[in-house]
Amino acid sequence: TSPPPPALTPLPDAMLRVRATRERKLSHGDALAVKQALSVPGQGTRDHSPAHVVLRDRLLAAVVACFKRHGAAAIDTPVLELREMLIGRYGEGAKLIYELQDQGGELLALRYDLTVPFARYLAMNKITNMKRYHVAKVYRRDNPATTRGRYREFYQCDFDIAGQFDPMIPDAECLKIVHEILSDLQLGDFLIRVSHRQILNGVFAVCGIPESKFITTCSTVDKLDKMPWEEVRSEMVGEKGLSPEAADRIGEYVQLHGGLDLIERLLQDPKLSQNKLAKEGLGDMKLLFEYLTLFGITEKVSFDLSLARGLDYYTGVIYEAVLLQQENDHVDEPVSVGSVAGGGRYDGLVGMFDPKGRKVPCVGVSIGIERIFSILEQRVAVSGEKVRTTETQVLVATPHKHLITARLKLISELWDAGIKAEMMYKKDPKLLKQLQYCEDTGIPLAAIVGEQELTDGVVKLRDVATREEVDIPREKLVDEIRRRLEP
Amino acid sequence: TSPPPPALTPLPDAMLRVRATRERKLSHGDALAVKQALSVPGQGTRDHSPAHVVLRDRLLAAVVACFKRHGAAAIDTPVLELREMLIGRYGEGAKLIYELQDQGGELLALRYDLTVPFARYLAMNKITNMKRYHVAKVYRRDNPATTRGRYREFYQCDFDIAGQFDPMIPDAECLKIVHEILSDLQLGDFLIRVSHRQILNGVFAVCGIPESKFITTCSTVDKLDKMPWEEVRSEMVGEKGLSPEAADRIGEYVQLHGGLDLIERLLQDPKLSQNKLAKEGLGDMKLLFEYLTLFGITEKVSFDLSLARGLDYYTGVIYEAVLLQQENDHVDEPVSVGSVAGGGRYDGLVGMFDPKGRKVPCVGVSIGIERIFSILEQRVAVSGEKVRTTETQVLVATPHKHLITARLKLISELWDAGIKAEMMYKKDPKLLKQLQYCEDTGIPLAAIVGEQELTDGVVKLRDVATREEVDIPREKLVDEIRRRLEP
Incomplete structure (x- = not known):
């Protein structure tokens, strides 16, 4: 042919x-x-x-x-x-x-x-x-x-x-x-x-x-x-x-x-x-x-x-x-x-x-x-369709300095559970920059861990589009993310 | 790298x-x-x-x-x-x-x-x-x-x-x-x-x-x-x-x-x-x-x-x-x-x-x-896994001679409905050869149309593994195939 x-x-x-x-x-x-x-x-x-x-x-x-x-x-x-x-x-x-x-x-x-x-x-x-x-x-x-x-x-x-x-x-x-x-x-x-x-x-x-x-x-x-x-x-x-x-x-x-x-x-x-x-x-x-x-x-x-x-x-x-x-x-x-x-x-x-x-x-x-x-x-x-070039579902973010350890641990859990996740590669990125990154690249969810969340054993899950935030117990996070991403 | x-x-x-x-x-x-x-x-x-x-x-x-x-x-x-x-x-x-x-x-x-x-x-x-x-x-x-x-x-x-x-x-x-x-x-x-x-x-x-x-x-x-x-x-x-x-x-x-x-x-x-x-x-x-x-x-x-x-x-x-x-x-x-x-x-x-x-x-x-x-x-x-090399779901087959027209019409309907379908390219293939082809290549269903089925407005749907055959009204065939192929 x-x-x-x-x-x-x-x-x-x-x-x-x-x-x-x-x-x-x-x-x-x-x-x-x-x-x-x-x-x-x-x-x-x-x-x-x-x-x-x-x-x-x-x-x-x-x-x-x-x-x-x-x-x-x-x-x-x-x-x-x-x-x-x-x-x-x-x-x-x-x-x-x-x-x-x-x-x-x-x-x-x-x-x-x-x-x-x-x-x-x-x-x-x-x-x-x-x-x-x-x-x-x-x-x-x-x-x-x-x-x-x-x-x-x-x-x-x-x-x-x-x-x-x-x-x-x-x-x-x-x-x-x-x-x-x-x-x-x-x-x-x-x-x-x-x-x-x-x-x-x-x-x-x-x-x-x-x-x-x-x-x-x-x-x-x-x-x-x-x-x-x-x-x-x-x-x-x-x-x-x-x-x-x-x-x-x-x-x-x-x-x-x-x-x-x-x-x-x-x-x-x-x-x-x-x-x-x-x-x-x-x-x-x-x-x-x-x-x-x-x-x-x-x-x-x-x-x-x-x-x-x-x-x-x-x-x-x-x-x-x-x-x-x-x-x-x-x-x-x-x-x-x-x-x-x-x-x-x-x-x-x-x-x-x-x-x-x-x-x-x-x-x-x-x-x-x-x-x-x-x-x-x-x-x-x-x-005018904006073509997403990645499939990332969750950005793992932190609101304060000195939390790189918390981010690395959390993102590792998400990857191991098969969740598509990213984090910024700076040690101490600003929260605003992290949320901006979600909006720029179309990431629908942010999983935020600060001192308070670490103490409480929760993660703040943010819907990037609506800006709604809910504290989710750490052990229920993966299920909650999966539930939210269901078609 | x-x-x-x-x-x-x-x-x-x-x-x-x-x-x-x-x-x-x-x-x-x-x-x-x-x-x-x-x-x-x-x-x-x-x-x-x-x-x-x-x-x-x-x-x-x-x-x-x-x-x-x-x-x-x-x-x-x-x-x-x-x-x-x-x-x-x-x-x-x-x-x-x-x-x-x-x-x-x-x-x-x-x-x-x-x-x-x-x-x-x-x-x-x-x-x-x-x-x-x-x-x-x-x-x-x-x-x-x-x-x-x-x-x-x-x-x-x-x-x-x-x-x-x-x-x-x-x-x-x-x-x-x-x-x-x-x-x-x-x-x-x-x-x-x-x-x-x-x-x-x-x-x-x-x-x-x-x-x-x-x-x-x-x-x-x-x-x-x-x-x-x-x-x-x-x-x-x-x-x-x-x-x-x-x-x-x-x-x-x-x-x-x-x-x-x-x-x-x-x-x-x-x-x-x-x-x-x-x-x-x-x-x-x-x-x-x-x-x-x-x-x-x-x-x-x-x-x-x-x-x-x-x-x-x-x-x-x-x-x-x-x-x-x-x-x-x-x-x-x-x-x-x-x-x-x-x-x-x-x-x-x-x-x-x-x-x-x-x-x-x-x-x-x-x-x-x-x-x-x-x-x-x-x-x-x-x-010893047999790797299927095609994804065909249905073989469109005929049991008698002179039915190429019936096969072409039926397969065209299936293709248009998004069903993965094949037929043999001979004008008058033997039914046994057609069924053998399903077994050899792992096609799960055969849709068979003969004179009787054409007269009755049905298609005989055969499960290749169990050899069970059921007459399905022509207009319900696509839905029935989809139902059977659901995971």
Whole structure:
């Protein structure tokens, strides 16, 4: 399954500030000064702050919940793969692979997606039947022209079904998953564009394209979502060497989109209906739409012949989900604001990793978490929601000096009882500062011990929001805290 | 905080099998044959199967729960760091850093630990006060002599406290965390060895070692857990150029271990008590032991002057936790079976990344999850526990042919209601095969629809364990499933 491109978001302020120091002349005498000025993560990568991580984990949890609802098991593979394993799998993407230095030993590269490692895993372990998910980072040296704002390290969330099954049942489930996730996340209106490599190949064949040019023509067609047809046509003729007539014939097909009606029409098409590949592909597509009707999701699915997807390894159904901009006064039709999921069937990839070439048919989908994340992040920013970055339930506080011992003993009791507790690391912090810390970080309770409380064998439990304070006998404190924190 | 070495576990069978195919002569005519024979992850890395991931996630969840109990927030940093950032931070570890090719642009390397990236993050974002955890993979090109069984990609789980605070309060909390995690995981008996870089430096000074040789002497002392004193001594004299007399004087100190009593004795030591560094360090150590007494954990803590820790960046308290082998008839004293956690104070590291050299004192701990994982894995294997790798609650099944439509409609309803459901991907699977699948994978319920059930508007709900079957009206199915799955 192929990965939608990562999100376009601005660099955080802090990073811009530090980048600026690269240029600044440094007066600091330390020999490390120059290195210090470089203290920023590499180009196209970024640090994730606690608030980032909390939001990201929420999002990943929603995606993983869907994958588990569909019965998938998780695997994990190394970030480092043998370079040989990645070569020739990604078409034009190959030049974006990060390669490691030869430091004596194997030639290694960073994984470019999670699909090729999955295929390698299946072949290596002789697994012929598996439903798995994998949520992990992948690496792409975005070429200079597209670097701005694209991340070079980004998450992918993949779900794949491997095995020899009856047609379109797993394929339909992948589309159901995309539909569930995009609906669950309430990202607004979306559309799942679907096509089929065999239909495209059939189209190319009936338009008179030699088979040797199918893959390269495919990658030109794939640009139709970013370029008008005129430009795509001129790339076909100019760069790819198709005849103008062949390009025009392709143009008539790849600008079509619709539903079951279009599939029926193409099944009657005098040229396509004579082509074996196209006929099989259209048969698949018809069955797929029947299953999607049972799932009740055809409203959001469009059979779209302009969809080609850039990766070499697809062999059957392919799909891509795009979010649609909300309609407004200036725009009559919803406009795509970018791909947030994509995938398809790849029946040949596992065989490439098996010594005997044994094939394991696969189909899968990759959720473009980075783009979705940037949408959710904007939404949180607009809503003014204050994201708590810790889960601390109780601050252990003292009202006077010389009570560090009392605080350490009490917090130790709370930790041992499984209560999430913090204390300030100063020996004698002011009570006001301690209560302010609760308000700043959202800690709901303060457990206060002063001389009097120690003498009385109680702890003053304060509700930070209401400012109510009650003395609780020390031995009942843990139960009282638990009672108050019950949902 | 420094990372304990990863676990020594045998390669999985599947990997050994595939390694064997490297040598095997391939008859398959495909041009990819040679590449196929290499289909194994790189040296020192491994794939994690679903059962592995389930166990690992359980373990990580326990560690993260402890970090959250102590009020830490999570951050994430890139796997790729600028090479400049990592150079000169790791002492002899530097040669194990993975470097990327210069593919035009920056010189990059894979992170070696999570501590240096944390220090860079603090400096870059001008953060002077933070309690954070980070669970992520790090990368080390283990040198050939130690390659066998050590992983080159492995998890670290780090907890660190940054900020200018009163002495030993955060340091004591780090030790409390190690104690909590190792107790929670029930790994058997353990010992936390503690020392202090300033005490060691004081020892070196009073033994007549020039300051320029402190760090290199330190890394030799660090080998005392793997070599007898005689060998360490000969490395000091032979390789490091210390005089035999100085080495002997060092030997008298670094073989000491004990508790508060030893600290008191050294505070009275005629030579050490005259050394400013040692006196300060011993003062810290005394306060630390007082706090650990309040936490009730001194029984598992040993002040051990042979502990030095290999990394350059430590400046104060250092520690390392080891599991002790169960006593048996042949062994009188418990024996260490390897380090499972380590860390210490590093007050200078953040300043190295700040353009103005502003320091942020830090202390932290890293849990050696890989070694712990291999212990837990063995334990699960011995117990015969069958680890479920999916969470599926219901299998949607049919007893006759031609019912794919009924299955797809029903499973779609269950998914939409949030029920974790699977069905077999064959159009007409045998009922026995479907029920067998439930037993094999631990699915507790089967929802069966045949012609009769469709006519009657019911679903036959089967309890897989008891084999009891009850007809449930279709509209009550979701509630009934939820009721049955309640804990």
